Amino acid sequence: MMGHSGDPCAHCEEMMQPYLDHILSEAEMREAEVHLSECDWCRRRYRFEESLRVYVRQVVSEPMPAALKQKLAALRIPLD
């Protein structure tokens, strides 16, 4: 991730999702961490993107209906 230039952190934008996915190389991860510690603009966006992922996962997770669980257990093939 590079510092601000004409287009603020355009390169960082490309790196943000791969960074959140932990698929950057070690060198890139280090570079990203150093940059995030220095750049408030990117840090805010990083914190937002990370929170969004966690939040989406939380709110869309619905427990399985108990009746369905029973129906699944009933599908087991009885022993002869």
Added chain:
Amino acid sequence: MPVASVARMEASDATRIAAGARDRVRFEEEALELSDQVYRVARHLAGSREEAEDLVQETYARAFRSWRSYQPGTNLRAWLLRILTNLNIDRGRRQQRTPPMQGLEANDYFLYDKLAESDGALSDEERVVERLSQDDIVTALSAVPHDFRDVIVLVDIGDFSYQDAAQILDIPIGTVMSRLHRGRRILKRELAESVLEDE
């Protein structure tokens, strides 16, 4: 054949059958233990709660019948999801057209910018997301076209690796990555639209 040999053979058959039954029972128990996780993913691969319940039942019925084709030691959750996504496709879901995408999701920070803009002085990014209601998110996710939604649901909600998602959906890993990238943007665009509607 001497009687003793027949008896021995029957005894070994009985042992084999008993071992097979044990393996099957173990398989069924392990599969059932994963049912919460399977449902969680199925709920958003399918269009509705009812459809998800049907799909999960069909998946388990098929899994219990064809348990021998599961290779012990491999990822059982991915195996179950592979059955589930195939059933989902068989239901003719793919007939639904994927609407053409406009260039609205050009910027990855589109949603952040919208929320930040309408929030004035923005201090706590972790709290900003809470402006989105559960309904906003569920609706936005269901508005993402299937091909993109499948990978988001598997990777971001189901915690599957890119590799597992590629195997489950039978697509190359590069396609998983590009759909994920695009799909997350579409999701954020949908969320941004719901924020704009609320205003």
